Amino acid sequence: MVRLLYFAWVREAIGKDGETVDPPAEVVDVAGLVAWLAGRGGGYAEAFAEPARLRAAVDQAFAPLDTSIAGAVEIALFPPVTGG
Template sequence: MKLVYFAWVRERVGKPEEVVTPPETVVTVTDLIGWLKTRGEEYDYAFENEGVVRTAIDRVHAKPGTAIAGAREIAFFPPMTGG
């Protein structure tokens, strides 16, 4: 699946996107973030406060417990405010 990072999440991870194959035990957004945090300090830093980072699966906002099976793209971004 393709992961896309925006704003300061991208800056902390150090890349705008990547293609990954998580282990079969990774079934939800929360699991995915936990797995990413084990991949290096940059991921641990990017997701140090998991409750702040927002997620979209195939361009639809997703909650932490949302299943990721079949997802083509998962995006991570900080909260946004309108004006």
């Protein structure tokens, strides 16, 4: 089981700020997780339609989409952060 946190337009599209999931064994990295989530349809498909637009943090450390999720406790998914 892994805790997912959603921020900004990802949260808005899905309609919640997080959830706990148990991805299938073939989901081994953040990109695979994003694809699996997109397959749920609805707001998930909308939020994860363009994975290149996403950023991730695995256990509170920024991580590229090819980062393994093995043993992860928490994964955050969010759009790129801009300063202002």
